[in-house]
Amino acid sequence: MTGSGTDRTRPSIAGQAPIVILVEPQLAENIGMCARAMANFGLTELRLVAPRDGWPSGGGLKKGATAAASGATHILDNARLFPDAAAAIADLNHVLATTARERGQMKRVFTPAEAMPGLSERIATGERVGILFGRERIGLTNEEISFADAILTFPVNPAFASLNLAQAVLLCGYEWLKTNGGEPGFRENNPSPPASRATVLSMFDYLEGELDRCGFFPPGKKPIMTANLRDILHRLDMTEQEARTLRGVFKSLAEGPRAGREPKA
Amino acid sequence: MTGSGTDRTRPSIAGQAPIVILVEPQLAENIGMCARAMANFGLTELRLVAPRDGWPSGGGLKKGATAAASGATHILDNARLFPDAAAAIADLNHVLATTARERGQMKRVFTPAEAMPGLSERIATGERVGILFGRERIGLTNEEISFADAILTFPVNPAFASLNLAQAVLLCGYEWLKTNGGEPGFRENNPSPPASRATVLSMFDYLEGELDRCGFFPPGKKPIMTANLRDILHRLDMTEQEARTLRGVFKSLAEGPRAGREPKA
Numbered sequence: 001m002t003g004s005g006t007d008r009t010r011p012s013i014a015g016q017a018p019i020v021i022l023v024e025p026q027l028a029e030n031i032g033m034c035a036r037a038m039a040n041f042g043l044t045e046l047r048l049v050a051p052r053d054g055w056p057s058g059g060g061l062k063k064g065a066t067a068a069a070s071g072a073t074h075i076l077d078n079a080r081l082f083p084d085a086a087a088a089i090a091d092l093n094h095v096l097a098t099t100a101r102e103r104g105q106m107k108r109v110f111t112p113a114e115a116m117p118g119l120s121e122r123i124a125t126g127e128r129v130g131i132l133f134g135r136e137r138i139g140l141t142n143e144e145i146s147f148a149d150a151i152l153t154f155p156v157n158p159a160f161a162s163l164n165l166a167q168a169v170l171l172c173g174y175e176w177l178k179t180n181g182g183e184p185g186f187r188e189n190n191p192s193p194p195a196s197r198a199t200v201l202s203m204f205d206y207l208e209g210e211l212d213r214c215g216f217f218p219p220g221k222k223p224i225m226t227a228n229l230r231d232i233l234h235r236l237d238m239t240e241q242e243a244r245t246l247r248g249v250f251k252s253l254a255e256g257p258r259a260g261r262e263p264k265a
Numbered sequence: 266m267t268g269s270g271t272d273r274t275r276p277s278i279a280g281q282a283p284i285v286i287l288v289e290p291q292l293a294e295n296i297g298m299c300a301r302a303m304a305n306f307g308l309t310e311l312r313l314v315a316p317r318d319g320w321p322s323g324g325g326l327k328k329g330a331t332a333a334a335s336g337a338t339h340i341l342d343n344a345r346l347f348p349d350a351a352a353a354i355a356d357l358n359h360v361l362a363t364t365a366r367e368r369g370q371m372k373r374v375f376t377p378a379e380a381m382p383g384l385s386e387r388i389a390t391g392e393r394v395g396i397l398f399g400r401e402r403i404g405l406t407n408e409e410i411s412f413a414d415a416i417l418t419f420p421v422n423p424a425f426a427s428l429n430l431a432q433a434v435l436l437c438g439y440e441w442l443k444t445n446g447g448e449p450g451f452r453e454n455n456p457s458p459p460a461s462r463a464t465v466l467s468m469f470d471y472l473e474g475e476l477d478r479c480g481f482f483p484p485g486k487k488p489i490m491t492a493n494l495r496d497i498l499h500r501l502d503m504t505e506q507e508a509r510t511l512r513g514v515f516k517s518l519a520e521g522p523r524a525g526r527e528p529k530a
Contacts, residue, residue: 037432039425070427102451106504109453113443155439155447160304162335167302167435174420174436178378182420186367188374239371 016123017176018096019045019130020169021088023144026052026136028061032068032076033166034133039072041173041182046079047088047130055081085132085144093127094119097140097148098168100161105142108150112175115152120179131172136165192241199240203247204230210254281388282441283361284310284395285434286353288409291317291401293326297333297341298431299398304337306438306447311344312353312395320346350397350409358392359384362405362413363433365426370407373415377440380417385444396437401430457506464505468512469495475519 020038025031025048035046053061066073082088089095096115110118119129132148134140145151154163154171163171174182208226211217217225236242285303290296290313300311318326331338347353354360361380375383384394397413399405410416419428419436428436439447473491476482482490501507 033429036425036429040421040428040432042422070429072425100450102454104454106455106507107453109449109451111449153449153451155442155449156305157307157442157447158450160301160337161450163305164298164301164335167305167432170432170435171439174439177420177422182422184374184376184418184420185365185423185426186374186418188372189367189369190371242371 016128017043017045018119018123018172019047019092019128020172021047021049021085021130021132022051022165023049023085023088023132023140024052024135025165028053028064029068030136030165031061032065032070032072033164034169035065035069035072035075035079037166037170037173038075039069040170041177042180043169043173043176044075044078046075047082048079049082049085049088051081055079085140085147089130089132089147091128092130094122094129095132095148096130096150096152097132097145098134098152098154098172099139099145100153100156100163101139103142103145103151105145105151107145107148110150110152111155112152112172113178115150116172116175116179119176133165133168190239192239195238195240195243199243200234200238203243203250204233206247207250210250214254281393282308282310283384283388283437284312284357284393285437286312286314286350286395286397287316287430288314288350288353288397288405289317289400290430293318293329294333295401295430296326297330297335297337298429299434300330300334300337300340300344302431302435302438303340304334305435306442307445308434308438308441309340309343311340312347313344314347314350314353316346320344350405350412354395354397354412356393357395359387359394360397360413361395361415361417362397362410363399363417363419363437364404364410365418365421365428366404368407368410368416370410370416372410372413375415375417376420377417377437378443380415381437381440381444384441398430398433455504457504460503460505460508464508465499465503468508468515469498471512472515475515479519 020034020043022031022034025034031048031051038044038046048055051061055061062076065076069076096110096119122129131152132140132144134144152172154168156163204226207229212222233246236246238246285299285308287296287299290299296313296316303309303311313320316326320326327341330341334341361375361384387394396417397405397409399409417437419433421428469491472494473487477487498511501511503511
């Protein structure tokens with residue numbers, strides 16, 4: 001469960017992955033944020049189709065993108081430039097086109113979660129796979145979508161369906177990594193084993209004895225109150241260390257201030 | 266499969282959902298992008314803990330956030346301000362804290378996909394649930410994390426694990442909506458039923474007859490070439506309309522230019 005020490009980057013993550021193709025992106029910041037989102041989930045290859053302000057000769061565009069990429073500069077540095085979508089996908093074997101709205105084309109429609117297992121299989125058998133993302137405001141043209149094998153769309157709130165470009169890339173990367181063994185960087189880190197019943201029962205005995213001594217239980221109520229108290233404490237599903245800590249807490253309360261251990265004024 | 270006409274916003278989406286709590290966010294743009302990401306996936310309630318530049322009296326901050334929210338202004342307008350994280354969660358029943366790195370706390374650790382079914386159950390039974398997101402650079406303090414019932418973290422590329430604030434919110438919203446019946450806005454829209462075998466066989470008959478007439482089949486090769494051709498065409502898994510269209514294509518090619526239908530020069 002800890003995950004530490006295991007290799008969380010399976011070869012398929014570091015190696016081949018879907019290629020992200022941005023068609024006529026306008027804002028440098030969006031290109032940079034796409035690169036960051038790709039890096040977050042192990043996508044590595046970025047293609048740019050005719051970015052509005054040029055690349056990299058535009059200078060300003062690449063600089064702005066680099067600032068937004070938050071360190072994913074290797075992806076920007078290796079980005080390849082193409083004049084149109086057809087050229088950008090010419091060497092690929094399988095292409096998905098993203099769109100938020102129906103285009104009247106009779107293609108299969110997948111969500112990222114539905115598409116990624118199939119893309120993984122294709123990539124594992126050596127196919128080169130790309131995902132087309134359209135312009136910030138108007139998306140892909142119908143002709144560009146017609147180049148694709150299938151459509152990728154996102155399960156969003158229909159009342160507010162407009163996804164930011166980088167966030168569409170992010171969801172593809174996220175589902176890609178989930179499909180390929182992505183795990184969080186850490187898991188619950190509890191070095192103590194679950195408490196033994198003996199430790200728990202000994203804690204109960206101590207607590208109930210001290211409560212008896214303090215006059216906590218009204219006449220005749222001890223059995224039901226003890227049962228309730230045990231229910232509460234059992235629900236903690238304590239570790240051995242937690243049971244010992246809690247026993248120490250009860251003991252400290254029962255014994256009260258001790259010489260040399262009184263709190264400072 | 267089309268989804269059209271069905272109510273894609275289940276009551277739990279429009280109604281109660283996890284509350285997003287941003288602790289000391291610095292950049293107005295990030296607050297706005299969080300609001301947009303929330304709206305994309307049906308989260309509605311935003312709480313801000315001591316945003317660096319004030320809210321809304323800061324003026325500038327709220328204006329910048331509104332620009333980045335791309336229309337999700339209802340979320341910003343209803344955002345509530347709190348002086349600290351403890352105050353922001355005081356009325357909640359269950360709280361998750363997001364963090365990208367292990368904090369040495371013995372809490373359960375969930376990914377968004379793992380956490381959302383449980384949060385849904387809690388919300389369905391009337392609990393109020395919140396998710397704490399930390400400062401852009403340094404995240405939540407250990408004390409703020411100690412307020413939470415469990416930790417939420419993201420399965421990312423360990424070599425590039427730093428998620429943008431809005432993208433962390435986005436992934437929570439995305440998994441929330443997936444858990445609560447989120448569907449893409451459209452599905453494959455093919456009004457024609459699958460082709461009947463009769464239509465397909467009739468198309469084969471026509472094609473093979475014309476190819477015979479054209480001398481397409483070398484001597485003795487017709488059976489194997491016919492079988493290969495049928496394999497290719499069967500793989501199309503055609504609709505009735507597609508089979509008719511393809512037959513029309515073959516017919517047009519076989520008949521060649523017709524009077525009055527010749528292409529313009």
